[in-house]
Every structure is written in structure tokens, then in C-alpha cells.
Amino acid sequence: MSELPSVFDDLQDESRALESLVEKLEPERWALPTPAARWTVAHQIAHLAWTDRAALLAMTDPDAFAGEVEKALAAPESFVDDGAEEGAARPPGELLAGWRDGRARLDAALRAVAAEKRKFPWYGPPMSAASMATGRLMETWAHGQDVADALGVVREPTDRLRHIARIGVRARDFAFGVRGLQPPGAEFRVELRLPSGESWTLGPEDAEQRVTGGALDFCLLVTQRAHRDDLDVRAEGPDADRWLDIAQAFAGPPGQGRAPKKAGA
Structure with missing residues (x-):
């Protein structure tokens, strides 16, 4: 358990680093294209917010999450893009606030599950809190790179x-x-x-x-x-x-x- 707080803290730090790139953007710059085909800056943030919500649902309501898995199986080629599209259609301020709130809720849930030493369902094998936090950090960093590339920003790398x-x-x-x-x-x-x-x-x-x-x-x-x-x-x-x-x-x-x-x- 000694390394777990570091994983959760690093996830929060990585998320804040990405937020600092977008929190003061003019609304039109949220529509800038990123290296991911058909995805704008808004799509990248919307995808992260969507996945955070899915992770939170998996930890707090496994039965409801099972329904989300069924949706994914029914549309494996489009369900990720559909989630990003829905979020990207929201006004930037609303999208940013929702992402911020979802991160806080997910952080609290991850730390609680880690303390209980239990696993929860996911789209693949069951996950531990540490594994989920590490995966969310990886995605946040990777999609953050797409955002940085779209904005022409060079990020300072960290030991995260x-x-x-x-x-x-x-x-x-x-x-x-x-x-x-x-x-x-x-x-x-x-x-x-x-x-x-x-x-x-x-x-x-x-x-x-x-x-x-x-x-x-x-x-x-x-x-x-x-x-x-x-x-x-x-x-x-x-x-x-x-x-x-x-x-x-x-x-x-x-x-x-x-x-x-x-x-x-």
C-alpha cells in the first residue's frame, strides 16, 4: 500500500497539468483539430471525462456498468467515439467543469476501493484501484499530448x-x-x-x-x-x-x- 498514494497523487498532478493547457482557452480553440483523426481538443477532454465516469460507475454500481459493457459490445467500432462526440458538443466551460468534478469523484472512489483492497469490473479483466489509476494516468498523459500538439505546446516531462x-x-x-x-x-x-x-x-x-x-x-x-x-x-x-x-x-x-x-x- 505504500506506493498507492503516489499513483493517485500522480494521476491528480497529471490531470491538473493538462487542465492548465485548456482552462483559459478561447472557445474557438477548443475546436482545433488534434493528431487523432476527427478529434478536436474538446473531443480529447470529453473522452477523458467519459472514461472517468465509466470507471466511477464500475466501482460504485457494477450492475449499471454491466449495461455499459453491453453497449460497448454492441457497437465496438463506435462507442468510444460516440462518448467523445456527446461530450464535445457541450460548451467548453460546461465540459471543463464536468471533467473537473468527475476527476474529484473518481479520486475519492479510487482511494476508498484501495483501502478496501477489492477489485471491480472493467471492459477487460477486473481492475484494482492502483491499476485503474495507472491506466487513467496513461490516458491523461497520452491525450494530453494530442492537446499539446494541437496547441503547439511543448510540455515539460516529469518522472510520472x-x-x-x-x-x-x-x-x-x-x-x-x-x-x-x-x-x-x-x-x-x-x-x-x-x-x-x-x-x-x-x-x-x-x-x-x-x-x-x-x-x-x-x-x-x-x-x-x-x-x-x-x-x-x-x-x-x-x-x-x-x-x-x-x-x-x-x-x-x-x-x-x-x-x-x-x-x-
Whole structure:
């Protein structure tokens, strides 16, 4: 339990960092297109608010949440976009206030569930409070990158990236499986430099397959917010090299990723 408050606190800090980018935007700038096809800045915030509400419902009313899962199964290609579309149609001030209120409610619920040491249903396997908080942080950071790109803002990276890096590594086998590929049998060694200069590592020290680089670039890679050719992430070994081409930290089908920016890539 000693690390749990850090996860919840980091989620709140990541959310506030994104809020600082949009809270003073003129209404017309909420309609700016982001790198995600057909999604504006408003869609990005609406999606985060929608997912927060779903997580809160899963923890507080599992029966009602089961109905939401049925809706998702009935329209797997559109239910995420539909949720974002509905929220994005609201006035920016109303959307922002709703997102802010939902975050506060979710934070309280996560901490209560963590204290009870119980899991709750989700669209995939049941979740713990810590796992949900980590996933929400990853999504907040990733969609925040889309917003920052739309606004032409360069964000200051933080060591909160370690949470996203962990999800990215743990999702390795999923990234292979969702593409119909056999996951490698052995663990990889991942060694990353956090923005503070500290080292973050996961996996056996003597692993033959290795990935090294900066934590920011690794997180951009596994959230598919930048192309591998534009990032400082290196692989040693054919399996690790293949992984960097397909890595994803998010559930669902493979994403389209981003086109390379480097000339000739």
C-alpha cells in the first residue's frame, strides 16, 4: 500500500497539468483539430471525462456498468467515439467543469476501493484501484499530448512517466497477441532515463533482448504518439526490435500510430 498514494497523487498532478493547457482557452480553440483523426481538443477532454465516469460507475454500481459493457459490445467500432462526440458538443466551460468534478469523484472512489483492497469490473479483466489509476494516468498523459500538439505546446516531462513505461512493458505480450503474433517466451530488459536523470529499469539484468533510451521517447512510442524513427529508443535483439515496431500501452485493436517526421524515414 505504500506506493498507492503516489499513483493517485500522480494521476491528480497529471490531470491538473493538462487542465492548465485548456482552462483559459478561447472557445474557438477548443475546436482545433488534434493528431487523432476527427478529434478536436474538446473531443480529447470529453473522452477523458467519459472514461472517468465509466470507471466511477464500475466501482460504485457494477450492475449499471454491466449495461455499459453491453453497449460497448454492441457497437465496438463506435462507442468510444460516440462518448467523445456527446461530450464535445457541450460548451467548453460546461465540459471543463464536468471533467473537473468527475476527476474529484473518481479520486475519492479510487482511494476508498484501495483501502478496501477489492477489485471491480472493467471492459477487460477486473481492475484494482492502483491499476485503474495507472491506466487513467496513461490516458491523461497520452491525450494530453494530442492537446499539446494541437496547441503547439511543448510540455515539460516529469518522472510520472514511470507509470506509463510500466504499462508499456507489461503490455508487451498483448501487443504481439492482438496482431496474431506469438509473444516472445523470455522477458526483456528495459532501461530508461527518467526526466530527473534517474534510471528506471524492468526485467532481468542478463536478458538477451534489451530496450534502452529516454523514458519520454519510450512513452511516446508505446502510446503511439510519435513514430519510432523520430525517437531515442533502441533495441538489442530481433524480438525487442520487432516489439518496438508494434508496442502499445492501450487496450483494444492496434492503433494507426503517427507518421515519421524525419526526412526520408
